[in-house]
Amino acid sequence: MTMNDLAAKWTCRGRTIDLQAGALLMGILNVTPDSFSDGGRYVEGEKAVARALQMVGEGADIIDVGGESTRPGSLPVEVEIETERVLPVIEELKKKTNVLISIDTRKSVVAEAALNAGAHIINDVSAFESDRRMAEVARRHGAGVILMHKKGEPQKMQEHPRYHDVVGEVGGYLGERLDSLVKEGLAIDTMAIDPGIGFGKSTEHNLKLIANIEKLRKKGRPVVVGLSRKNFLGRITGNAVEERLAASLAALAYCLMNGASVMRVHDVKESRDVLLVLKSIFKERGAC
Numbered sequence: 001m002t003m004n005d006l007a008a009k010w011t012c013r014g015r016t017i018d019l020q021a022g023a024l025l026m027g028i029l030n031v032t033p034d035s036f037s038d039g040g041r042y043v044e045g046e047k048a049v050a051r052a053l054q055m056v057g058e059g060a061d062i063i064d065v066g067g068e069s070t071r072p073g074s075l076p077v078e079v080e081i082e083t084e085r086v087l088p089v090i091e092e093l094k095k096k097t098n099v100l101i102s103i104d105t106r107k108s109v110v111a112e113a114a115l116n117a118g119a120h121i122i123n124d125v126s127a128f129e130s131d132r133r134m135a136e137v138a139r140r141h142g143a144g145v146i147l148m149h150k151k152g153e154p155q156k157m158q159e160h161p162r163y164h165d166v167v168g169e170v171g172g173y174l175g176e177r178l179d180s181l182v183k184e185g186l187a188i189d190t191m192a193i194d195p196g197i198g199f200g201k202s203t204e205h206n207l208k209l210i211a212n213i214e215k216l217r218k219k220g221r222p223v224v225v226g227l228s229r230k231n232f233l234g235r236i237t238g239n240a241v242e243e244r245l246a247a248s249l250a251a252l253a254y255c256l257m258n259g260a261s262v263m264r265v266h267d268v269k270e271s272r273d274v275l276l277v278l279k280s281i282f283k284e285r286g287a288c
Contacts, residue, residue, distance in 0.1 A: 087113055
């Protein structure tokens with residue numbers, strides 16, 4: 001079995017996803033008052049569920065529910081607050097859709113509550129390092145796992161981040177986390193990796209990671225990329241958050257063409273259009 005074969009399979013609570021059939025779109029649902037792009041818009045449960053169902057209708061394969069902002073400068077929230085934000089939304093989504101549900105958290109208590117409510121995936125920006133119990137929770141539930149690289153904590157991670165070789169260092173870190181968690185009993189086929197665009201990286205660092213995204217696929221696991229509306233796109237274009245759709249889609253298209261398996265996005269409908277057009281073009285190229 002080749003590395004590409006390994007990277008094309010992802011098991012999340014007994015559901016095996018064949019990524020050779022095409023990349024997935026993960027719709028972002030921030031039930032927080034302070035996320036950088038849509039903070040405060042979906043704090044109310046009914047609005048959050050309605051937004052999630054809208055994204056499913058637009059083509060989202062996964063809904064990623066987060067109750068704690070990890071934007072640069074953000075502060076942590078208490079576990080009780082985070083749980084109260086996400087659980088009602090996950091419970092209601094489970095009743096209304098069969099779509100995969102991801103919980104975006106660094107806390108094992110929140111993750112376990114979300115899994116008990118029906119979530120399938122733990123998306124942890126600390127790659128299971130913030131809470132040592134996270135691996136045991138994921139293993140016991142057979143959850144899908146997304147391990148992300150970040151440098152520093154959200155409060156200060158954008159204060160002059162430094163790397164000698166950002167591509168090599170991020171790839172090395174993610175490889176080490178995969179190996180470590182396999183030793184802790186997690187099945188390799190449950191894990192995906194994320195380079196953490198914007199998490200302790202300068203604009204140059206982000207661009208180097210995107211330009212070399214295919215190297216991460218050589219780790220043998222699906223590559224998740226979240227770059228939608230991020231600050232580095234604003235620095236390149238000069239556009240505010242609400243005006244970064246075109247820039248987001250340009251970067252998304254490059255990642256999809258170069259090995260990304262899951263794209264974490266705000267604008268599902270437009271991202272789905274990019275995905276469908278690329279798929280049609282590659283189909284024709286293969287037929288030539």
